[in-house]
Amino acid sequence: MRSVIGIVLVLAGWALSGAVQRQLNRDREHLGLTAVSPLTNAPPVLAFTTVALGSFRGLIANALWVRVAEQQERGTHFEALQLAEWIALLQPRNPRVWQFLAWNLAYNIAGCFTAPADRWRWVQRGIELLRDRGLVLNPRAAELYTELATYYQHKLGLDLDPAHRFYKAELSAQMVRVIGRTPPWPDLLEPRTAADQARVRRLREEFKLDPVFMAHVDGHYGPLDWRLPEAHAIYWADLGLEKCAPPDALPLRRVIWQAMLGAFKHGRLIENFADRELDYGPNLALAERVHDTFEEALAADPTRADYIGRAHQNFHREVVALLYAHNQREAAANWFRRLQEEYPTAVPAHQDLDDFVIQHVTRLAAGATQDRVRAVIEGLLVTAYQHYALGEDNPAVGHVLLARRVWERHQARFAGQEERAGLPPFEALQREMYARVISGGTTISARLAEQLRQRAGPADRTTTTNTATANHTASSAP
Numbered sequence: 001m002r003s004v005i006g007i008v009l010v011l012a013g014w015a016l017s018g019a020v021q022r023q024l025n026r027d028r029e030h031l032g033l034t035a036v037s038p039l040t041n042a043p044p045v046l047a048f049t050t051v052a053l054g055s056f057r058g059l060i061a062n063a064l065w066v067r068v069a070e071q072q073e074r075g076t077h078f079e080a081l082q083l084a085e086w087i088a089l090l091q092p093r094n095p096r097v098w099q100f101l102a103w104n105l106a107y108n109i110a111g112c113f114t115a116p117a118d119r120w121r122w123v124q125r126g127i128e129l130l131r132d133r134g135l136v137l138n139p140r141a142a143e144l145y146t147e148l149a150t151y152y153q154h155k156l157g158l159d160l161d162p163a164h165r166f167y168k169a170e171l172s173a174q175m176v177r178v179i180g181r182t183p184p185w186p187d188l189l190e191p192r193t194a195a196d197q198a199r200v201r202r203l204r205e206e207f208k209l210d211p212v213f214m215a216h217v218d219g220h221y222g223p224l225d226w227r228l229p230e231a232h233a234i235y236w237a238d239l240g241l242e243k244c245a246p247p248d249a250l251p252l253r254r255v256i257w258q259a260m261l262g263a264f265k266h267g268r269l270i271e272n273f274a275d276r277e278l279d280y281g282p283n284l285a286l287a288e289r290v291h292d293t294f295e296e297a298l299a300a301d302p303t304r305a306d307y308i309g310r311a312h313q314n315f316h317r318e319v320v321a322l323l324y325a326h327n328q329r330e331a332a333a334n335w336f337r338r339l340q341e342e343y344p345t346a347v348p349a350h351q352d353l354d355d356f357v358i359q360h361v362t363r364l365a366a367g368a369t370q371d372r373v374r375a376v377i378e379g380l381l382v383t384a385y386q387h388y389a390l391g392e393d394n395p396a397v398g399h400v401l402l403a404r405r406v407w408e409r410h411q412a413r414f415a416g417q418e419e420r421a422g423l424p425p426f427e428a429l430q431r432e433m434y435a436r437v438i439s440g441g442t443t444i445s446a447r448l449a450e451q452l453r454q455r456a457g458p459a460d461r462t463t464t465t466n467t468a469t470a471n472h473t474a475s476s477a478p
Contacts, residue, residue: 061090068100077108088133095141098134102126106151116166123167127151131208131236142252145240149233149255156229157262169278172227172269178202183226185215213239221260221289228280230267233259250304253297257308260290261315265322270390274447279390284326287319287335313343317360324357325380327398332357358406370421373410377403377423381433382442389444389452400430 064087071080084101091097106126110119130148138144154160156167178199179188188211191197203209217235218224224231237255246252267283294312298305316339323332336353339346347356362376384399407426414421423429434456436442438449 058091061087064090072108077104077112080104081109092137095134095138095144098130098138098144099147102130102134102147102151105129106155116163119161119163120167120170123151123155124170135208140244142240142244142246142249145236145244146251146255149235149237149240149252149259152229152236153233153255153259153262157233157259165277168229168280171229171232172278174207175227178207179226181227183214183218185211185218189215209235221256221293222286224263225267225269225283227269228263228267230259230263234263250301253300257290257293257297257311260286260293261318264290264315265318270392272390272448274389274451275445281387281392281395282322282326284323284328284331287323290315290319309343313339313346316343316346320353321357321360324353325361325398325402326395327401328394329353354405355409357402358409361402362406370410370423373406374423374429377406377429378433380406381430382437382444385434385437385452386444386448389448389455391455403429 064083068080068083068087071077071083081101081104084097084104088097088101103126106123110122110126113119113122127148130144130151134144135141135148156164156171158164161167184196187193187196188200188203191200200211203211203214214226214235217231217238218226221234221238222231224234226232234256237252237259240246240252241249263283264286265282266280267286268281270279270281272279291312294308294315297308298312301308316335319335320332320339323329323335333353336347336356351359361380362373380399380403384396384403387393387396387399404426407423407429411422424432433442437444438453440446440449444452
């Protein structure tokens with residue numbers, strides 16, 4: 001009788017604990033206290049062991065990490081991907097899991113393909129994994145915001161990936177379909193029509209972008225071009241600063257100032273209708289905003305003033321050179337004076353604006369060879385013709401003037417020795433480079449070269465970039 005009673009009590013207790021456990025699980029799910037999902041498509045042994053061991057999931061995850069390391073060493077990234085997916089289900093609150101998994105998608109697996117569309121598919125999956133899953137489960141993980149922002153700034157924004165232009169074009173097309181070429185902020189912040197509400201809903205649900213915070217970022221750092229990856233990098237890094245307030249905010253701040261530099265150097269979208277593709281030019285209007293970003297970083301982290309200051313000083317150099325090359329001599333001179341005031345040791349005492357820009361652009365020492373100087377001049381002229389073909393007269397003239405300055409300084413160094421170390425006349429170099437451009441002998445496409453020929457007129461007008469805007473550049477011509 002005692003045994004029967006004991007068995008009945010055990011069964012009753014078992015049934016009661018099951019009911020209580022189900023209620024606890026419902027409460028945990030309702031309160032968002034759990035993120036553990038059941039394994040799917042896993043081998044039966046793994047699924048059984050996970051259920052059987054329960055709280056020993058960490059041991060299983062450790063074993064899977066060892067297996068992932070082995071697969072990575074062998075270069076079998078797809079197998080490592082599946083293992084990492086299981087680890088993410090076992091350890092969803094571990095940010096490193098999501099970092100590893102996204103990196104494997106966006107870099108390792110994407111690198112296995114050659115077609116830009118295939119590479120983009122995996123890069124996008126890595127971004128979506130961090131944005132739609134990792135950050136949802138770890139909304140206070142500063143490293144995930146840094147990782148996501150870096151993908152936009154590094155993988156899409158720079159030119160290190162051979163398919164980077166395709167990535168930029170795809171992101172631009174996505175944004176244009178949602179918000180157009182320029183965000184209509186009043187309609188996004190206070191959507192009244194069904195179309196505006198649909199756009200806001202799509203921004204929030206598909207891209208996880210909050211229009212209110214977008215407007216904040218645009219007002220503080222911009223105006224930015226949201227078709228370009230730098231704006232998205234700044235958005236996610238700044239959101240990480242706001243939501244996480246990490247004790248070490250340098251990684252997030254570094255992404256912001258690097259993305260701002262990128263937006264300054266190539267954050268202006270140029271529609272190349274001849275090649276039916278997008279080109280990118282400097283957004284010189286952002287110079288002051290980039291400077292303010294560095295000032296904020298210095299004020300927020302004075303212990304790293306040397307590190308941040310070096311980046312700030314390099315930015316000053318870039319501003320002076322780009323303004324000069326785009327025929328904005330007065331603005332370049334102003335930034336040159338600011339560089340001398342803020343970083344007195346950055347510029348030798350005897351160096352003027354022209355010498356500084358030439359040295360910065362050419363990166364050549366005083367003993368530069370004739371061939372190297374000529375290569376620099378030819379590169380500047382090709383860039384000038386490309387700008388002119390795209391209808392950008394001011395930077396075209398600026399690059400020609402800079403090329404002439406480099407030529408003049410080289411000729412002056414070898415005065416009396418022109419036969420040995422001098423260069424051909426500058427106009428002869430222009431004619432030669434123009435002929436090479438329109439004949440397809442440079443990186444300029446055949447379509448764009450034909451557009452240059454049509455805009456320049458007769459083929460013998462090889463100095464067209466000198467005369468195209470003569471009226472408004474005469475005062476700055478050498």
